[in-house]
Amino acid sequence: MRRGQYYRLFLAAAANPSKVIAAAKAMSLHGSAQTEESSTKDTTGDALEYEVVGQTYDISGSALVLTPTDTLNTGGNSVNDMEGYVQNTLLYWKICLCDGTNNRNVVETIASGTCKCTSLQLQGQNKQNAQYNYTLAGYGTIDVPSEPASSGTD
Amino acid sequence: MSKIKGQNFRFFADIDGGGLAAVPEETNVSVSLTGNTEDTTTKDTEGMFSQEDIVSTAWSAQVDSYQAEPAQLRAVLRTFKAAQPVGVKWDQTAGSQNRVAQNANFKRSGDALLNDFTMQFDDRAIANCSLQFQGTGALS
Secondary structure, eight states: OOBGGGEEEEEESSSSOOOEETTEEEEEEEEEEEEEEOOOTTSOSSBOOEEEEEEEEEEEEEEEOOOTTOGGGTTEEOHHHHHHHTTTOOEEEEEEEEETGGGOEEEEEEEEEEEEEEEEEEEOOTTSOOEEEEEEEEEEEEEOOOOOTTOOOO | OOOOOGGGEEEEEOGGGSOSEEOTTEEEEEEEEEEEEEEOOOTTOOSSOOOEEEEEEEEEEEEEEOOOOHHHHHHHHHHHHHTOOEEEEEEEEESGGGOEEOOOTTOEEEEEEEEEEEEEEETTSBOEEEEEEEEOSOOO
16 A cells, blocks of 8 residues: 555646646546447347447646745746646646655656646635645546566556 | 355456456445336236336446555556456455455456546545446346
8 A cells, every 4th residue: 555645746838747746735547438338239138238439537636835935846836837737738747656855756657648727726714724726637648658577466 | 144244245357458356455346237127018007007127237336445556557547548348257255365256156257348447646645546347248
């Protein structure tokens, strides 16, 4: 089992993103396939058959709002950067297992791709850290690196 | 009464061509079987009640787990991208890590599409992965 803080999202408007989401709290990758029933009169039995006719994915998460001078913003995406992404800009992402200082040193890449930032919500609740939530809509396919030769599955 | 505990009710899937294997670090499995009905009531039917025939069946499964090793997550992503049915089964298990199938009477197997997944990575919480399968074809 691994804890979630070791998986970081890197995001940038240029290929090979190297900036994490600064002060990230949570992040999830969700994929969904659209299926269509493909049973015909030629199908044996009553069980329905399905085929995949489309696939989508999105990445969503939350992070704390830092002051512009906070040092964590150095080398990371601040809320100001995220605000700039909410336009029709193609963004490059990758999700990596990380370690080291501030959990920003890449150990392994899980997946990468391109996306558009479709949602940014800022929240400022009394006596709570201000935070923001974001949603990235996947654009195209997810790229998955091949396995290292010594890698196992369990 | 011989009860099956939840930890002994496990879901196996052929993820990324690795062969049928128990979903690692599984925490929950939920299997749904659905009979789709059609009203067959006619003028010859007596009484006010409709009469339902099951005209087709479908099944699906959701599996939640703490699997979060990089290779495991990449295998899930490759299986999703392939968009092809994979072999699955559920069974009563025992033995090391509850992974040895016992071929219980309620064992079922078939092919299914991995049609939905969520990988959750929260600060100070165990990373987890949820998989949803849509059965394609009959169970055996």
